[in-house]
Amino acid sequence: MSTAVGRTKHAEAILGSELHTRLSFTKVLVVGAGGIGCELLKTLVLTGFTQITLLDLDTIDLSNLNRQFLFRTKDVKKPKSITAARAASSFNPNVKISPIFGNIKDEEYDIDWFKGFGVVLNALDNLDARRHVNRMCMAAEVPLVESGTAGYLGQVQPLVKDATECFDCIPKPTPKSFPVCTIRSTPSQPIHCIVWSKSYLMGQLFGRDEDAGETSELDEAENNGENVEEIANLRKEAQSFSRVRAAIRSYTPNSTSTADQDNDPAKLAFQKIFSSDIQNLLNMGDMWKHREPPVPLDYNQIISGTFILDRQGSNKAKEESNRVNGASSLNGTGNKKTAEKVVMKDQRKLTLKENLVLFNTSVQSLSMRLSTSQVQTIEFDKDDEDTLDFVTAASNLRSAAYGIEGKSKWEVKEMAGNIIPAIATTNAIIAGLIVLQALNLLRASPSTRPSSSEPVNATTAAPSSSSTVASPASADYSLLRNVHIQLKPSVPLSSVTCSSPNPNCGVCRDVYTLVRCDRTQTTLRDVVQGVLGWTSGQSQNREGAIENGQSQNGNRNENENGSNDDDDDGSERKEISVYEDKRILVDPDWDDNLDRTLDSLNVGRGKFISIVDEEGDWETVQVVIGELPASHPSTASPYILPSPLPKLVKRKKIKPLVPSVPSTPPPRLSLKRSLPTDADDGDVMIIDGHNGNGRTRDGDGEGQRALKKPRLGAYDNQRDAKTTTPTMDLTSPGKRKRLEEDGLVLMDGPGEVDEFEEDVIVIDDD
Amino acid sequence: MDPAEFTEEEQGRYDRQIRLWGIEAQQRMRNATILVVKLKGTATETIKNIVLAGIGKLILVDADDVEEVDLGAGFFFCDDDVGKKRVDAAKARIENLNPLVTVEIVPNFDVLDNQNFESTVNGVDLVCITDWDRDDLIRLNNICRRLRKPFYAGGTYGLLGxxxxxxxxxxxxxPDRSSPKDAQKNVQVTASYSPLQDALRHRWSALSKRQTKELKPASVFAILSLWQFQSARNRLPLGTQDIEELQQTADALVSGADVNRQVLTTVPRSLIESVAMTAPHEFSPVCAIVGGLLAQDILKTLAAREPPIANFLTFDGNTGGASVCRLSMP
Known part of the structure; x- marks a missing residue:
C-alpha cells in the first residue's frame, strides 16, 4: 500500500471529494490493452479509479513498442493484459487491476458479467468486437465509452442506452469486397493480386485439404450469375492443386537427384499457377475480348534473365520487361544519388527475377514447416516473415502476368495485414478524453449524484443548455460530449453534444431481457412463449419465476403510449420469427424448432434469441440466455422467466432518418461477398435480402436492413474480421474507407500523408 | 545519419509510425535534441510521447524534489522517490521507455539564467518549457528567437490547458487540403510566427462573430487572466478569495483585446470560479491530452510535415474541446 496520502490531493481538489470517493467504488472494465488501452490504464490509475478489470486476447509485438508504453522489448510475446496490469500497478500501489487474457466474445463474459461493472471503456481496434461490446452494454444497461484512433485522428463517444445513440445507431460501412472472378481470373489492381495470394493461394497450398469454403464460394458465384464457363474453369483449376500440395508436404531440402528437383514444390506451384492456369484462362476467348489478356510466365527464362513480357501496347508491360533484364528499379541503391531519398530494405520494389527467387525460398520454408513439424496448416500472418514473403512474391508475379504494377514487401504488409498507422500521442489524447467522459457518466448517474452545493462541482459542470440528449429517469446526461481529433487547424478537438438514439436502430431500440435456464431441458417454446406471456399453462410454467404476481395481461398492456388498442395488445398472439444471431430458428410458416431444447439448437450461454414481430408493430425482443443460479433447486422448473416480463415497446413509425453516413445501396452480400476469409467457419447461415425472412421493418428502406444486419458471413470471426478488408495505400480513398470500417467516422478528411514529392509548389503563408 | 543505419530493431519498433509520417520524418526526429524544462504532469506526458517516437536526445531540466502530490500525474515517480530530485528519479524510467534515446538531466534551474540558457539552447534543436510563468516565458522565448530555435510552452491549470x-x-x-480530396498535392508552406510578447498584444477586432465563437474566447481569456494574476501577485489563485480579482482581470483583458461583444464581454463566472479553485492542481487526463497535443506538435515541427499549432491552443477539460487562436499572426 502506498502511504503517500498527498497522491490524491490534486484529483480531489478537481473532482470534489464526493465524486473522488466514488471512483474507488466504481468497477471499471477496460476492453483492450493495446495502444489506447495502455494509455487509458495509466490515466485511470492516476485519476483515482482503483477497481479495474483489463481484458485483451493479444500478445505483445515489437511493432507495439512505439506507443504501448507499458511494454518493453523483453515483454514481446507475453500477454498484453497481464503485462500492462503489472506495469500500471506500479503507478499506484493502491489500485487493483485484474487482467484477463481472453476474448471478450467468450461466453463467460455474459450479461451478468457486464452488469457487474459501473462503466465499460472500449479500447479496441476492430469493428466486430466494438459492436459486440456495444450490444452487451445496451443489453446490460451499463454505460460505455467508445473510442478509436487511426494515425493522427481519433474519437471518443459516450454511449448510454436510451439516452444517447449507441455505436450501431449510425450504420458502419460494410467491408470492401471484390467479385470472385475479379480476384480469381481478371485482376486489375495490386490489391486484387494481394487478396488472391493471401486468401486464396495461401489456403490452396498451405491450408486445409482442398479448402472447405472453395466449392460453396463458387456455387454462390454461379448462383449470382457470374460467368458459368469461367466458374467451371475455376473449379477444375482448384481440383488440380493436389500434386503441388503433395510435393509441399513431402518436401525435403538439399536433395540433389533430378527426381527430387522435379518435385520441388516451388517450381511445381509456379508452373501450375503462373503458367498452366494462365494458359487455361487464355483459352477462354470471350473473357479477353474487351480486356488485355494475361501473359503466362516462364520459370526458366525468368531465372536465366531471358524472359520478355510481351504485352502489346501496355506501358506497364514495358516497365516490367525492362526490369526483367537485370536492371533493378530501386531507389537508393542505384548508381546515381537519388536526392538522398531514404528507403528501407523492405520498401524496395523487387524485379521479376527477385520475386521468383523470393517465391521459391518462401515456398520452400513454408513446405519445410509442413513436412517436418506438427503444423498441419499455415495461414497468412503479417508478422510471419515466410508468409509475408510468399504473399509478396506471389502477388507480384501475378501482377507481372497481368501487367499490374508491383508492390514492395513494406506495402504488401500494410495492404495484406490491414495495418493502420498508430502513434502514441493520438492514443494518449484519446485516453484522456475517455476518462473525462467516464467522469461525466459518473456525474450523471442519478443515484449518487454529487450535491450541487459543492462549489467545485458547480463549476466543473459544463454548459448544459444546448443539450439534445433525452434524459430518462433523473440522470443528467447533458455533460456528455462526443469528441473528435480533427485536422481543422482552428479546432483540433471538436466537442459536440451527443445525439439521441436512432429510432430505427436495430441494437439499442430492441428490448432486452434475461432468461436463466438449463439449456438441456428448456425448449425454445418455453423461452419464446414464456417471455411473451403466451404460455397456455401459465400457472405451471411461471411458478417460482414470478414473484410479484403481476397479471400478464396487465403487463402486456403497458407501453410507452399507454395505448391499449386490440391490435397492439401483445396478449394477442402475433406472427413472429425467432433468430439466434443470423440463424432463423422459427418463422410464421415453420416452427419445427419450437419444441427442441436450446442445447440441441446450439443456443449457448450468453447467446441472444431475437423475437421479431413480423408485422413490425413491436420492437424486437432480445432474450439473453443465462445460467441458472447455483442455488436453483433441481426439482424446480428448468428455467426462470424474467420478472416482471419485459414490456413490449411499440415501434415508433418514423421514416428512416437521412443517414449521416452517405447511404449506399445495401451490399448484395451473396454477390459481393468478400473473397475468402480466414473466418468462415461453415455454420454461418448466409441470409440474403430476398428470402422474405429478413427482419425488415415497416417503412424501413433497404439501408435499414443493412443496419439491422450489418455483417454477414465474411465478417464473422472476431478479431480477424479486419483481415477480410483489403486495404489501399495511404493516399487512396480506400484508406478513408478502411478507417471508417474500423469504426472511425472521419470528420475532416483522412490524415493522408504523401511521400515527399519532387514537384512541391511553394506558397508563402504571409 | 545514413539511412542504412536504420536497424532492424528501429524498423520494427517504429513501423506503425513510419507508415504515418514516412522515414524521412523519422530520420529528422532521430537527429533532434530537445530541451524540456520542468517535470510536472504536462512534461511527463510530453516526454513519454517524444521519447517513444524516437527523438535523438532529451535534455531535462528540473531542480525540485519529488513531492507526494507529484505522484498524482507523474508516472515516472513512485512512493520511494518522494524527497529525491525529480530528474534523478525519472531518468531511468524515461530511458526505459525507449533505449534508443539518450537522456541527459540537469538538476538545477541555473541553466535558465540568460547566459547559461543561450549556451544550452545553442546545442539543442527545440526548446519546450512547461508549467512556467508568463513573464519568464517571454524572456526565454526572446532568447530562443535570437538564437533562431523553435520554442514551445505548455501547461495545465486544473481542467484547463x-x-x-x-x-x-x-x-x-x-497536402493542400483546399483542393478536391482526390487531387491533393503536397505544397510547401512557410508560416511566420510571433514571439509571446507580441502575441499577448493581439486584438480580436478582425474576427466575425462566428469566427470568434469558434475559438472559445472564454477559455483563452481564463488562461491569459491567470497569467496576469500570477504576474501581479507572484502566485496562482488559491481559492474563493481570489475569484473577484481574477474576474476583473479577465474582463479587463477581454475588453482590451476588442473581442466581439456579441460573443463575449465577460468570462463566465462559473469558469472563473473553477479556475480560481483548481489552478494550482494538475489532473492526469488533462495532462495526457495537453501533453499529447504538445508532443505531437513538437514532432510535426521536427518532421517539417503538416501544419503545427499557430500559435495558441487552449484546452477545456469541461467539454473536452480544444481550439487554436492565431495571436498576432497573419
Whole structure:
C-alpha cells in the first residue's frame, strides 16, 4: 500500500471529494490493452479509479513498442493484459487491476458479467468486437465509452442506452469486397493480386485439404450469375492443386537427384499457377475480348534473365520487361544519388527475377514447416516473415502476368495485414478524453449524484443548455460530449453534444431481457412463449419465476403510449420469427424448432434469441440466455422467466432518418461477398435480402436492413474480421474507407500523408 | 545519419509510425535534441510521447524534489522517490521507455539564467518549457528567437490547458487540403510566427462573430487572466478569495483585446470560479491530452510535415474541446 496520502490531493481538489470517493467504488472494465488501452490504464490509475478489470486476447509485438508504453522489448510475446496490469500497478500501489487474457466474445463474459461493472471503456481496434461490446452494454444497461484512433485522428463517444445513440445507431460501412472472378481470373489492381495470394493461394497450398469454403464460394458465384464457363474453369483449376500440395508436404531440402528437383514444390506451384492456369484462362476467348489478356510466365527464362513480357501496347508491360533484364528499379541503391531519398530494405520494389527467387525460398520454408513439424496448416500472418514473403512474391508475379504494377514487401504488409498507422500521442489524447467522459457518466448517474452545493462541482459542470440528449429517469446526461481529433487547424478537438438514439436502430431500440435456464431441458417454446406471456399453462410454467404476481395481461398492456388498442395488445398472439444471431430458428410458416431444447439448437450461454414481430408493430425482443443460479433447486422448473416480463415497446413509425453516413445501396452480400476469409467457419447461415425472412421493418428502406444486419458471413470471426478488408495505400480513398470500417467516422478528411514529392509548389503563408 | 543505419530493431519498433509520417520524418526526429524544462504532469506526458517516437536526445531540466502530490500525474515517480530530485528519479524510467534515446538531466534551474540558457539552447534543436510563468516565458522565448530555435510552452491549470509556440519562420510540407480530396498535392508552406510578447498584444477586432465563437474566447481569456494574476501577485489563485480579482482581470483583458461583444464581454463566472479553485492542481487526463497535443506538435515541427499549432491552443477539460487562436499572426 502506498502511504503517500498527498497522491490524491490534486484529483480531489478537481473532482470534489464526493465524486473522488466514488471512483474507488466504481468497477471499471477496460476492453483492450493495446495502444489506447495502455494509455487509458495509466490515466485511470492516476485519476483515482482503483477497481479495474483489463481484458485483451493479444500478445505483445515489437511493432507495439512505439506507443504501448507499458511494454518493453523483453515483454514481446507475453500477454498484453497481464503485462500492462503489472506495469500500471506500479503507478499506484493502491489500485487493483485484474487482467484477463481472453476474448471478450467468450461466453463467460455474459450479461451478468457486464452488469457487474459501473462503466465499460472500449479500447479496441476492430469493428466486430466494438459492436459486440456495444450490444452487451445496451443489453446490460451499463454505460460505455467508445473510442478509436487511426494515425493522427481519433474519437471518443459516450454511449448510454436510451439516452444517447449507441455505436450501431449510425450504420458502419460494410467491408470492401471484390467479385470472385475479379480476384480469381481478371485482376486489375495490386490489391486484387494481394487478396488472391493471401486468401486464396495461401489456403490452396498451405491450408486445409482442398479448402472447405472453395466449392460453396463458387456455387454462390454461379448462383449470382457470374460467368458459368469461367466458374467451371475455376473449379477444375482448384481440383488440380493436389500434386503441388503433395510435393509441399513431402518436401525435403538439399536433395540433389533430378527426381527430387522435379518435385520441388516451388517450381511445381509456379508452373501450375503462373503458367498452366494462365494458359487455361487464355483459352477462354470471350473473357479477353474487351480486356488485355494475361501473359503466362516462364520459370526458366525468368531465372536465366531471358524472359520478355510481351504485352502489346501496355506501358506497364514495358516497365516490367525492362526490369526483367537485370536492371533493378530501386531507389537508393542505384548508381546515381537519388536526392538522398531514404528507403528501407523492405520498401524496395523487387524485379521479376527477385520475386521468383523470393517465391521459391518462401515456398520452400513454408513446405519445410509442413513436412517436418506438427503444423498441419499455415495461414497468412503479417508478422510471419515466410508468409509475408510468399504473399509478396506471389502477388507480384501475378501482377507481372497481368501487367499490374508491383508492390514492395513494406506495402504488401500494410495492404495484406490491414495495418493502420498508430502513434502514441493520438492514443494518449484519446485516453484522456475517455476518462473525462467516464467522469461525466459518473456525474450523471442519478443515484449518487454529487450535491450541487459543492462549489467545485458547480463549476466543473459544463454548459448544459444546448443539450439534445433525452434524459430518462433523473440522470443528467447533458455533460456528455462526443469528441473528435480533427485536422481543422482552428479546432483540433471538436466537442459536440451527443445525439439521441436512432429510432430505427436495430441494437439499442430492441428490448432486452434475461432468461436463466438449463439449456438441456428448456425448449425454445418455453423461452419464446414464456417471455411473451403466451404460455397456455401459465400457472405451471411461471411458478417460482414470478414473484410479484403481476397479471400478464396487465403487463402486456403497458407501453410507452399507454395505448391499449386490440391490435397492439401483445396478449394477442402475433406472427413472429425467432433468430439466434443470423440463424432463423422459427418463422410464421415453420416452427419445427419450437419444441427442441436450446442445447440441441446450439443456443449457448450468453447467446441472444431475437423475437421479431413480423408485422413490425413491436420492437424486437432480445432474450439473453443465462445460467441458472447455483442455488436453483433441481426439482424446480428448468428455467426462470424474467420478472416482471419485459414490456413490449411499440415501434415508433418514423421514416428512416437521412443517414449521416452517405447511404449506399445495401451490399448484395451473396454477390459481393468478400473473397475468402480466414473466418468462415461453415455454420454461418448466409441470409440474403430476398428470402422474405429478413427482419425488415415497416417503412424501413433497404439501408435499414443493412443496419439491422450489418455483417454477414465474411465478417464473422472476431478479431480477424479486419483481415477480410483489403486495404489501399495511404493516399487512396480506400484508406478513408478502411478507417471508417474500423469504426472511425472521419470528420475532416483522412490524415493522408504523401511521400515527399519532387514537384512541391511553394506558397508563402504571409 | 545514413539511412542504412536504420536497424532492424528501429524498423520494427517504429513501423506503425513510419507508415504515418514516412522515414524521412523519422530520420529528422532521430537527429533532434530537445530541451524540456520542468517535470510536472504536462512534461511527463510530453516526454513519454517524444521519447517513444524516437527523438535523438532529451535534455531535462528540473531542480525540485519529488513531492507526494507529484505522484498524482507523474508516472515516472513512485512512493520511494518522494524527497529525491525529480530528474534523478525519472531518468531511468524515461530511458526505459525507449533505449534508443539518450537522456541527459540537469538538476538545477541555473541553466535558465540568460547566459547559461543561450549556451544550452545553442546545442539543442527545440526548446519546450512547461508549467512556467508568463513573464519568464517571454524572456526565454526572446532568447530562443535570437538564437533562431523553435520554442514551445505548455501547461495545465486544473481542467484547463494551453500550448503556445513560436516557430519563427517555419517551413513545412502539407497536402493542400483546399483542393478536391482526390487531387491533393503536397505544397510547401512557410508560416511566420510571433514571439509571446507580441502575441499577448493581439486584438480580436478582425474576427466575425462566428469566427470568434469558434475559438472559445472564454477559455483563452481564463488562461491569459491567470497569467496576469500570477504576474501581479507572484502566485496562482488559491481559492474563493481570489475569484473577484481574477474576474476583473479577465474582463479587463477581454475588453482590451476588442473581442466581439456579441460573443463575449465577460468570462463566465462559473469558469472563473473553477479556475480560481483548481489552478494550482494538475489532473492526469488533462495532462495526457495537453501533453499529447504538445508532443505531437513538437514532432510535426521536427518532421517539417503538416501544419503545427499557430500559435495558441487552449484546452477545456469541461467539454473536452480544444481550439487554436492565431495571436498576432497573419
Amino acid at each position: 494551453y500550448i503556445f509556440c513560436d516557430l519563427l519562420d517555419h517551413k513545412y510540407i502539407s
